[in-house]
Amino acid sequence: xxxxxxxxxxxxxxxGAIVSLNCTYSNSxxxxxxxxxxxxxxxxxxxxxxxxxxxxxxxxxxxxxDKSSKYISLFIRDSQPSDSATYLCAMTLLNSGYSTLTFxxxxxxxxxx
Amino acid sequence: xxxxxxxxxxDICQRGTSLTIQCQVDSQVTMMFxxxxxxxxxxxxxxxxxxxxxxxxxxxFVIDKFPISRPNLTFSxxxxxxxxxxxxxxxxxxxxxxxxxxxxxxxxLTVV
Numbered sequence: 001x002x003x004x005x006x007x008x009x010x011x012x013x014x015x016g017a018i019v020s021l022n023c024t025y026s027n028s029x030x031x032x033x034x035x036x037x038x039x040x041x042x043x044x045x046x047x048x049x050x051x052x053x054x055x056x057x058x059x060x061x062x063x064x065x066d067k068s069s070k071y072i073s074l075f076i077r078d079s080q081p082s083d084s085a086t087y088l089c090a091m092t093l094l095n096s097g098y099s100t101l102t103f104x105x106x107x108x109x110x111x112x113x
Numbered sequence: 114x115x116x117x118x119x120x121x122x123x124d125i126c127q128r129g130t131s132l133t134i135q136c137q138v139d140s141q142v143t144m145m146f147x148x149x150x151x152x153x154x155x156x157x158x159x160x161x162x163x164x165x166x167x168x169x170x171x172x173x174f175v176i177d178k179f180p181i182s183r184p185n186l187t188f189s190x191x192x193x194x195x196x197x198x199x200x201x202x203x204x205x206x207x208x209x210x211x212x213x214x215x216x217x218x219x220x221x222l223t224v225v
Contacts, residue, residue, distance in 0.1 A: 008153070034213065043119070043205055043216035044156070088156070090214075101146075101207075101214060103155040 003027050006089055006104030015113050019076040023089035023104045026070065030091040032099070033065050035074045038086045038106065047087075048074065079111045119206055119217030126196055126224050133192045134220045136206035141186035146207040146214070147179070156205065162189045196224045 006023045013019055021035075032051050036044035048063035050056045050072075056063045064073040072091075076083055086106040092099040116139040126132050136145065147159040160170045162183040170176060182190045193200055204220045 004155070036216075041219075041221070043117075043218040046213045046215065049213045090156075099209065100158055100161070101156070105153065105155045 003102050004089065004091065004104045007107055008105050010108040010110050012110045012112065013079055015079060015081060015111055017079050017111070019074075019079050019083070019109060019111075021074040021076075021087050021089075021107050021109070023072050024070055025072075025091060025102075027093065027102075028067070028070065029093045030102070032092045033063070033072050034090040034092075034101075035061075035063055036088040036090060037083075038088060040085075044088055076109075079109075081111050081113050084109055084111050117206060117208060117215055117217040119220060121220055122218060123221040124223070126222065128197050128224055130196055131192055131194045132196065132222060133190050134204055134206070136189045136191070136217055138187045138208050142208040143186070144209045145183060145189045146209070147181065147189075147191045148205040148207060148216075150203040150205060150219070159191070159204075193222065196222075198224045200224050 004023055004025045035048040037047050038044045050063050050065050053065050053067045060077045062075040086108045088106040089104040090101045092101055118137045120135050124132055145162045148156045149159055150156045158171050159174045159179055160168045160181055162168045162181050164183045164186050168181040178194055180192045201224045206217045207214045
């Protein structure tokens with residue numbers, strides 16, 4: 001079993017739809033959870049950073065963490081064609097005094113006008 | 114968050130040669146990280162570079178193949194040595210600013 005599971009997609013939605021992206025993980029030691037957006041031929045861009053279970057909202061984006069179920073989600077409201085990208089979940093555990101990131105494989109999102 | 118400049122952005126190299134990738138951060142950071150991203154795969158951590166000490170390599174990566182320098186708190190290099198086609202990948206540097214990790218735009222390497 002991989003540490004972080006993420007459906008690679010692609011996920012195709014029409015403009016304006018609500019998008020739900022998800023990751024599950026197996027290691028309960030993970031402490032911090034992140035979502036990155038990666039456009040083609042670009043580096044990952046940090047979208048959301050959360051620590052505790054619950055929801056965190058930033059504009060059209062909501063990150064949700066359920067540590068008891070080892071499940072995290074990213075919701076995108078009113079999706080736009082410019083949201084078309086690969087979304088990577090990532091999480092950290094404390095290791096030898098610094099944090100290392102473990103990534104999911106990424107979900108490709110396609111938002112059609 | 115920090116701005117990271119990475120170069121070259123892409124290169125095509127002959128097998129058996131080496132390529133050095135440079136990463137410049139716009140502010141001082143304690144830790145810098147080097148990742149590899151292969152098609153359809155997760156980002157994989159190669160090593161962690163801390164200024165003033167040897168880099169720490171992850172399982173499956175060795176210093177002879179991926180030597181790293183970290184001469185100061187804003188700069189690091191990764192060398193991919195004695196390249197083979199299996200080294201064709203995207204290489205990314207990253208920095209930790211306390212929370213969240215910022216990435217460079219990546220180096221797309223093709224070995225022929």
